[in-house]
Amino acid sequence: xxxxxxxxxxxxxxxxxxxxxxxxxxxxxxxxxxxxxxxxxxxxxxxxxxxxxxxxxxxxxxxxxxxxxxxxxxxxxxxxxxxxxxxxxxxxxxxxxxxxxxxxxxxxxxxxxxxxxxxxxxxxxxxxxxxxxxxxxxxxxxxxxxxxxxxxxxxxxxxxxxxxxxxxxxxxxxxxxxxxxxxxxxxxxxxxxxxxxxxxxxxxxxxxxxxxxxxxxxxxxxxxxxxxxxxxxxxxxxxxxxxxxxxx
Amino acid sequence: xxxxxxxxxxxxxxxxxxxxxxxxxxxxxxxxxxxxxxxxxxxxxxxxxxxxxxxxxxxxxxxxxxxxxxxxxxxx
Numbered sequence: 001x002x003x004x005x006x007x008x009x010x011x012x013x014x015x016x017x018x019x020x021x022x023x024x025x026x027x028x029x030x031x032x033x034x035x036x037x038x039x040x041x042x043x044x045x046x047x048x049x050x051x052x053x054x055x056x057x058x059x060x061x062x063x064x065x066x067x068x069x070x071x072x073x074x075x076x077x078x079x080x081x082x083x084x085x086x087x088x089x090x091x092x093x094x095x096x097x098x099x100x101x102x103x104x105x106x107x108x109x110x111x112x113x114x115x116x117x118x119x120x121x122x123x124x125x126x127x128x129x130x131x132x133x134x135x136x137x138x139x140x141x142x143x144x145x146x147x148x149x150x151x152x153x154x155x156x157x158x159x160x161x162x163x164x165x166x167x168x169x170x171x172x173x174x175x176x177x178x179x180x181x182x183x184x185x186x187x188x189x190x191x192x193x194x195x196x197x198x199x200x201x202x203x204x205x206x207x208x209x210x211x212x213x214x215x216x217x218x219x220x221x222x223x224x225x226x227x228x229x230x231x232x233x234x235x236x237x238x239x240x241x242x243x244x245x246x247x248x
Numbered sequence: 249x250x251x252x253x254x255x256x257x258x259x260x261x262x263x264x265x266x267x268x269x270x271x272x273x274x275x276x277x278x279x280x281x282x283x284x285x286x287x288x289x290x291x292x293x294x295x296x297x298x299x300x301x302x303x304x305x306x307x308x309x310x311x312x313x314x315x316x317x318x319x320x321x322x323x324x
Contacts, residue, residue, distance in 0.1 A: 115265040
């Protein structure tokens, strides 16, 4: 191992066969941790947490809305980060990772919008406003959909990966816009209350279910990403074998 | 119990929010699982037919050269 350069070591982990062997062992343990976290999170979120003095019971929507929104953003960061690695280092699994992350991120982005809307109707009196946070989140969803559509339109994986990676990187400008929208503009959406200078503003009794759900959703994302990557590696082997079969 | 499900009068918003999250997350798991099983079946079938074409018991290479997944092989 010692005579390998750093790049070679880096690529050793990128070997799809090694990835398939390692990921196979990871899926079930990760799935069980996910189930335990979301299960206990749901218990506190729906049964053992207080009502908010202003929002009443609707505060319970926050326990699925906030983790969904975080994952919607994190999914994009995973996608853009993997796209960068794919473009710069030609890491063989990077574009598999980026492609696999997109539908999960898009789903959570959609869930953040829908659950936010279901909270907004009773609390703000409207399903939707063209507020900076909501609008930038909607743009994030469209970026995800554009990325997924681009993969679907270009049949050759190497070319599709390159085009999609460029789109993901250009679109990553929207990530800080979503995050800072509540600071830069006067939004109806409230500012950050967990990851903020000076620590969380949320009461402990509400922070516990939120943290459990956020961790659970993150593990869900990781588990699903690995399974999707496994399916994608198999899909490419199928494609390669079919091409080889046609040539023979 | 009824009191609990009423959610302080906000049942119409809280339960649909949890329901859509559950539907989408379970849907993701189901579709991903179906895709994985399908790709594995396709691969097994292809490897089987290629092995038969060779007329030998030799298994078809799982990672044929020319696949875009193995640019690192040359360096080893």
